[in-house]
Amino acid sequence: MAEMMKSAIDLAPFKELMLQTCGFFFESDREATLVAGIMQRMSQRGIDAADRYHDLLAADPDEFRQFIELMTVNETYFFRESHHLEMLVDYVVPQILAERKTGLIRIVSVGCSTGEEPYSIAIKLQERFGDDSRRLFQIVGTDIDSSVIAKAKLATYGKNSFRNMDETILERYFKQSGTGTYQLDRTRNLVSFEQVNLKDAFYPVLIQQADVIFYRNVSIYFPSLVQREIFGRLALLLREGGHLFVGTTETMQHDIGILTLVNRGSVFFYRKIAGAKTDEIRTLKQEPAERLQKKPESFRRPVTGDIPVSTAPSQVRTGMATSGPKSSTSANNGSVKKQFDDALQMAISSRLDEALALLDAIIEQDSSFTRAHSLKGSIYMSKSRFKEADALCNTILSRDPLCLEAYLMLGVTARHAGDDENAQRRFREALYLKSSCWLAHFYMAEILFGQGDKNRSRSGYEAALRVLEEGSSLKRQEEFFPLAFNAEQFMTICRHKLSLLKNG
């Protein structure tokens, strides 16, 4: 039956929808899950044409939520891959405590399913740090699937969940709540839960500035481009020095130059570090990334009422977004976009004051239009108003931590102020966001060149040149605050520097 339906259903639009909204990849075995889910929901909704069901799925957040529940794989259990938990309590947490005397240590489990993972973390911490855990730690579990989040909040489990747990822990932390079911004691209050789709553009404030992220057995369902995209965003969530654990089988495919892979006592994890101890670092490589597939303009992202990402406090407060006006009506959008194009043209033709005045008018109409803020920042830079550019970029990032241009401009202003350490940090952040950002590679290379670090500056110039040579003129400009830079000149400088490095 499923085979019959499969040939009758055009799966391509469903696959595209799932890929773009959730990162799910339905090839080979997983195709059967997709077909079964479509058939089940069509029958429950009394719909007999797959294209009509597709339209409903794309338009109705509640239908979308129910469909996602059928598509996720929620397999999990307590103390899964417990060597990561040992590493957390024996090494990671003591190290953080030694370095930071105040503030909660934030530990986030993304793709936490029914909660066994964050609760295992809580139990382990409780075992090691006792009641101090309450003042030391904040643990957050997130998942795309609202049904598993609801179960996690109940904290009630059957024997399958306990397959890797000591009897003594069961007795100490759980009380029987039904036939064969047990509920976690007050340790459960250490953990809070939020529904978060990792494929969404914004993550809630609650999981930002994380000290440790557990991202285990989630990426296996994503194609490599999505893995890379999500890993980059998780890297941005981490504090400098933060730790990230992936499932053991997922380790190597994330060694892509975004975070540093560390091997400690044969346990692998990732760190966001500028200068790790050399005996810990297994690899640190930089490689250009392919461009992520862009969402079709016409695509409508289903938004459920309680998806926190789309209602993240920072977004609600500020309304700022990565691209284009969001809060205006569509007619207004059109006129704001048009005005922005005019402002850009003015800026390109050096009518900087006129452009600034127009940008202020645009921002007045729609303060969420990040590109207008970025362009304003780049005009400030062209006018050598570095302090104002700096303040503006910091404001942009406080509202939209994914704005690449803001990191680049902050890097450039830091360089201008002679603060190479800070500049490197900013360019590195730009590379976390987009590893093919040639401007960040270029500036990193310039700093390293100045410091006499020949090998690393050579790789930086080569990476910048590779992206510039491979890219179309559009691609060269996409990450570029448009005024002060000319890609051709950069290519010439890169080649010149590479020849100096070769001959020197």
Ligand SMILES: C[S@@+](CC[C@H](N)C(=O)[O-])C[C@H]1O[C@@H](n2cnc3c(N)ncnc32)[C@H](O)[C@@H]1O
């Ligand atoms: C196999 S479970 C892993 C649970 C736990 N991390 C562990 O290792 O035992 C994978 C979880 O990832 C969640 N997931 C899949 N795609 C996601 C996405 N785009 N955003 C957030 N969670 C996602 C699924 O709903 C599922 O509960």
